[in-house]
Amino acid sequence: MRLTCPYCGERDHQEFTYRGDASARRPSLDSQSIDEHNAYVFDRANPDGIHHELWNHTSGCRTHVVVARNTVTHEIISCDPVGPFAKVMK
Amino acid sequence: MRYSAFAILKNALRGNRDWTPAWRKPEPKSKYDVIIIGGGGHGLSTAFYLASVHGITNVAVIEKGYLGSGNVGRNTTIVRSNYRLTPNSRFYEKSMELWRELSHTLNYNVMFSPRGVLNLAHNPGQMDTMAERGNQMRLMGVRSELLDRDQVARLNPGLDVSGSARFPIEGGLLQPDAGNARHDAVAWGYARGADQLGVDLLEGTEVVDFLKEGDTIVGVEVMRNGERSEIRAEKTGVAVAGNTGRVMKMAGVDHLPIESTVLQAFVSESIKPIIPNVVTFGAGHLYVSQSDKGGLVFGGNIDYYNSYAQRGNLPVWEEVTSELVAMFPNFARLRLLRSWGGVMDMSMDGSPIITTGPLPGMYLNAGWCYGGFKATPASGWCFAHTIANDKAHNLNALFTLERFKDGNPIDELGAGPTPWYH
Amino acid sequence: MSGFRLNLRNGVGDALSDETINFTFNGKPYQGRKGDTLASALLANGVKIVARSFKYHRPRGIFTAGSEEPNALVTLRIAGRKEPNVRATEVELYDGLIARTQNSWPSVNFDLMTVNQLPGKTFSAGFYYKTFMGPSRPGHKATQFWWICEQFIRRAAGLGKGSAHADPDRYARMNAFCDILVVGSGAAGLAAAQRAASAGAKVIACEENPTLGGALQSAPDILDGEPAKDWVSHAWEELAQEPNVTVLRRTTVQSYFDDNTFLAVERVADHIAQPEKGQPRQRAWNIRAKSTVIATGALERPMVFPGNDLPGVMLADAARRYAVEFGTSPGRSICVFTNNDTGWLAARDMAKSGVIISAIVDVRLDVADHIRAAGEETRAQVRIGAAVVKAKGFRHLSAVKVRDFSEATGHVSGHERTIPCDVLAVSGGWSPAFHLTSQQGGKPQWDAELQAFLPGAPIQKWHCAGAMAGQFGLRSAFRSGEEAAVKALADCGLEDGESSVPVIDGDSVDHAPAPVLEIKTPGKAFVDLQHDVTADDVHLAHREGFISVEHLKRYTTLGMATDQGKTSNMSGLSIMAETQGKPIPDVGTTRFRPPYTPVALGALAGERYGHLAAERLTPMYDLHVEAGAHMYANGPWLRPESYNLPGENVEQAYIRETIAVRKSVGMVDVSTLGKIDVQGPDAAEFLNRIYSNGFAKLPVGKARYGLMLREDGFLFDDGTTWRLDDNRFLMTTTTIGAGKVMEHLEYHHDVVWPDLKVALTSVSDEWAAVAVAGPKSRAVLRKCVTDCDVSNEGMPFMGVRDGEIDGIPVKIARLSFSGELAYEVFCGAHWGRALWKALEKAGEKFDITPYGLEALSTLRIEKGHVAGPELNGRTTPLDLGLGGMISSKKNFVGCALLQRETFSKEDRFQLVAVKSLDGQPITGGSHLVAGQKDEPGRSQGHTTSMCFSPELNCYISLALLEGGFKRHGEKLFASSPVRGKHVAVEVINPHIVDPKGGRMHG
Amino acid sequence: MVDQPEMLSPLHDLAMPRAASDTAGVELGERLCASLVQVQAWPNTVGRVEKALSTLKGEITIMPSGPGRWLIEDESEGLEDRLRKKIPSAVGAVTGLTHGRVVISISGRKSEWVLASGIAIDFSTDAFPVGETRLTHHHEIGLTVHRTGETSFDLYVFTSFSRAFWQWIERAGEEVGYSVT
């Protein structure tokens, strides 16, 4: 599989570390809600089809990429930057 | 027809013309007492035990492909109960008990072969971790032996036990009663056994939706030969392993503590016996044994990403083969024959889920990760009990869906809620 | 060489050179020519039986001329280079080659294992599932019977024997990138490569064989006025000169992965006796292509009829190639049996080369005139509308029986005629080699006209061409190759190139066969030659309900042998289809999986063979080794376990080292600690969210011990973090945790709180680090540190200061893992050695003792400090008695879920220490139980970190015990049945050394 | 104040000069940096950091190493302090890495071949022009690859892995022959 790091360009997925479902969003820092945190930590949609997921380009620029990928065909639909520079890079 | 050496001889004399189908190919009825979705090892064994232990025979197993087309037909066949945590330890040892009798129970040779599973350790710290596990096993009444390097070398002559190895072997933990079984035979044996007790095995029949009354599941909608139809049931059990996410979504359960990933397996060309047992590498992730046909069957890590594709990618090839030839440098010229993938239902703690619910009328069996083949007998046995009694058996009482959110994971590796680390 | 070599001349035996090559087969010397394969050389020498089959040990001869060979498997070379199951059809002859037959005893010509044939029909498909279950006694007994049987079965099964020695050769990898990968060098591949190259695309072309050109190598056609072979060789030579073209011979594209990533394996040195210095035996090419042209040709398939496995029965095109390319007649008298035109042309080409063709038998009545004319050129007797109903011979073909055959009914009739022959060349038509597309999940499609599956619609950027795409004619092969290239160029966003198709003067051949693959007459007819799967087995599988193709395959093992059914799958399918009364496409095909042909495991490991993982070393590594340290593999790191003096074992050494630290001073290399530079205006805020305890108010010049939790509330990692400046921190992590902590921080920065201005950099390798510990540690520092006050006031507990040692800039933090007065001294890694030596020198007077991991661990165990074994992923801070480090003033990662009820239960596994009551060591991994050795009872917890405590003068261990906090004083046993140990222990407070902390604060 | 001792490379006794035949496909070498510093800008200060970097004097190599991030080598010492003065914390972060890397250089007609045998990036000059930098890895060893010429590269290798990497590159060089300078 080849992923396109918005900064480094296209690379083997071996250069990246998978970090899972990008739709799981951490509750705000102020939240002490056990339910909200439980949902963030344990609930997964696990779709058969397009999955938005995080990959850290650990062997490259070490920033995260949100990859939209089809879990059935492994087709990569998009690779988008996240993080402090996401806006600058888009 | 009962299988035996005598039957084989008799039939051979008649030109093998009198053999009958191992199981029927029935048309679906419109209603059953119990439907099991998934004609894998767990679905079939559940049906078998429902009929044989609980006398519930009006049962259908619904399989979208051919029986055994899922992970039961594509795993590396390792059967063991060398667990560290008590709930797993008890459950898998129950499975071992059932394995030992399975060929007789089913009148089908599942080739359960207790050739021993050896986990290698590469430094004193790892030896202690092995001891910790081995001791737990002993205290649970499961045989285990801690071997030093010489004992390991005697058991597996091909292993590089030299001190110059990158990760020198310090010793290992052996479960002498663990081993392998013939994967396809397990599926076929349970299928034939269940069929003989009256269970309908519906192949080529895909569940595409659930029938609901309010929140209660009252059956399924299936596609069969290109046509849609309904099959009703009092109780519906889901045992679809890697497809759990897909199937549960049809029932409206759209989030679970499970992710699907692909695990690859590999088999080499057939050669004369070269390793007697199952060996795992301790400084990486690799397990290898040799099939009765002579192929080295091996596997390692999952491909670290969500997937419903039964095929993986190259990095895992490089990883497992480099570990294999590091352990056995005399294997370098042996050749890889075939590789394939299976879709794994990775749970958030690496342990399974066998439970009533999560909806009324429904029962769930999932979260098997890399390790559900060895569970096949006990899983079916417990799931059948759970379905029949509407209540978990002691052995699976802790394998709940709630345990994650309650803070009681059964986390052998301590890897936390990152499914692909288990 | 015996008389099977033909009269070599231009066009006959062009693959061979004049050089004579000596080799041995089963210990007997033979000669061949350079250019021969082992198979062609054996044929030339009249060797007919080269192997035995898997199950029945029936004699097997050479069947094909390529990698699809099911029969001719031999063991090549000896000792560490011994390689079983090599296809003789692919082995290029080299001087001194040693080959042996396998799976036969005592010899391939007389194999006692043929007894396996005697039980005849009892060894039918799947018979082993029905028997060997043993006496019906429960438990172990029942299994044992099977287990005994299994030992015999395992020994009987298996093909060749693996080597007992390590492979001395090396393997390499190559990473390659291209616009267009062309697989196959035949007409279609060549046309594609030419067109793509002319457009300026970066092209890699791979060909499995040593020669380029595929079928053109032996084609009778004239291209641009030249014999096909010469034309194609020139064309490839020219193309290979282009700077944008890489041509790889002996390179099989084995696996097709996602995003047009391929694994191709080049056999760099298999055609010579052994690799030259520095040369790999094989090279694994990882190729990333923007687009791909697959032109892998087609595989000929056989016919199924009784006796079809006798040595002497071979594929027609293979027989043709042996004659034309290798100048070798596969036999003295050859009969051809075909269902299509290509069999006839093979006969004609063979006859032209000097081979004697005795008969041509075609199941069809309707054969085109020009094909019949070609047949007439052979002067063979011709039988159309006829079929071979039996191959006869003892161990080798001696004659075939032929009867009339009706294509319409599939029945044979009429008089049986015997045709003597020692080779039967069979052709059942051609199956496109769509293995690569199938690997990716491409669904093959049935073409009724061609009686073959075609690759079907692409699901990645691939384009099929030539015979592989059902374009069998030479013209259409060239054309489809070019068309594929045009599409591939478009995939790459490149302009089209030029056409360079030659003018072709040659046969026009209709490749469509008659839909006949099996001749149904009584007798043992084989479908899978290697696995001895017969037509009867297929019928039996059907009878028993194994009718899905995938069940058929698994029940009979059809197609599961080393050839993966390349030549047998279609026959199996057609028999199954017929049995079910369904058309072939309704039965479907089994899935092809990578690799295309078996690949050496060493090649897959590539450069990692012999070099599994990079070693990670601290700057002081050499000094430790020189000092006699026993090194310990700790993740990627190699670290000193203990510095054994002559005659000392590890335990004696670590006890000595520990005492030295407690009494005077010791030093330990802690450079492996993870170190992360955390900088920025929001650095303090970031750390405050990551750690469970407070960091916002940590003063500059101070360090603090911190706990990190996972979001589910369990402990993740720990370490000290130093505030160097308002906006600058140096975080340390555990050695093993370094990588995962870095990723944890990066995730929270990038994804969760991207607005925080903080920069995270791993500086693990920037800093060498030495901990100096013991009551004399301050004195040591006093002796060597300049530019910094190391007094208690100048550098209080947890203080962090800059200084210098022997001119080396250092950072010193007063931290204690050991419980003693202690310092961690950090310096630039390239000065690490100098720092170590300087400290050693400064400590001389105090007998400063270097200590290893064991003593390091002992010191912290005695102090009750937790580390890896206690942070096992199942413990919370509360379990380890670190509840005080949970800040209630702020929220942090893990704080919400840490509040879950279960974590405050009293029966959780809680940290305690235990001490041995009877002087016996508590071995690692012991469990805590209440009962005596013979009846220990259940596990109530386990020991985590053990040592001999010089402080208490007994063996102690940290442990996690159910409800442990309230059980101090209780007597239990530390039980380790696997080590035969059962030690009486007392539960004690884990803070053994200096619980008040007077020493480290002093 | 005592003079700073000389920095010692982990490769000091491995990368010994060694001439091969004239047919050597590659030449390998090794050096330490006098100064190697990483600078990270904040999203709104990229321009300011770029400007600060443009004013650096001396033998400077600036290698982009991530969004708003650069790795900078100076042939003289003290770059970290100089940069810290130019780039206060409100503008960016400055991290010294002088000791964190060893530079292994490779040149010669076969250098692309040797590198590609272990590193999965496209080394052709159209994909990787002279002067550019790539961040990648060789198995577990992270690498910053700087192309200094048509057939020459500097590889910034993590110090603790530098021996392992050197051993690999020597092995990889054996097929084409190598010399060490």
Ligand SMILES: Cc1cc2nc3c(=O)[nH]c(=O)nc-3n(C[C@H](O)[C@H](O)[C@H](O)COP(=O)(O)OP(=O)(O)OC[C@H]3O[C@@H](n4cnc5c(N)ncnc54)[C@H](O)[C@@H]3O)c2cc1C
């Ligand atoms: C490569 C690999 C190696 C492994 N190695 C081991 C090992 O060594 N030891 C071990 O113990 N475990 C191993 N496992 C795990 C083990 O194989 C599985 O955990 C176990 O087989 C799962 O249970 P099952 O047999 O019921 O699943 P499956 O066989 O996957 O059964 C699920 C069935 O449900 C069917 N299904 C899915 N959706 C539908 C639907 N909508 N309608 C109808 N039917 C549907 C599927 O077609 C499938 O047949 C391995 C797995 C893999 C992939």
Ligand SMILES: NC(=O)c1ccc[n+]([C@@H]2O[C@H](COP(=O)([O-])OP(=O)(O)OC[C@H]3O[C@@H](n4cnc5c(N)ncnc54)[C@H](O)[C@@H]3O)[C@@H](O)[C@H]2O)c1
């Ligand atoms: N003898 C016959 O009757 C016969 C049969 C089929 C095709 N042909 C002729 O061949 C021509 C078709 O040319 P073509 O180019 O399609 O096929 P081809 O057979 O000429 O070439 C295919 C080439 O691909 C190679 N190959 C296959 N799989 C490979 C892999 N995985 N990796 C690397 N190499 C691989 C083969 O070794 C072969 O050299 C036509 O002229 C056709 O008439 C002849």
Ligand SMILES: Cc1cc2nc3c(=O)[nH]c(=O)nc-3n(C[C@H](O)[C@H](O)[C@H](O)COP(=O)(O)O)c2cc1C
């Ligand atoms: C234990 C085991 C042994 C296997 N041995 C062989 C073998 O010897 N030859 C073979 O072709 N396939 C072998 N296979 C693989 C199967 O052919 C097949 O790839 C696997 O069941 C997955 O199915 P699929 O490839 O059709 O998806 C084996 C599979 C397993 C699980």
Ligand SMILES: [Zn+2]
């Ligand atoms: Zn990147």
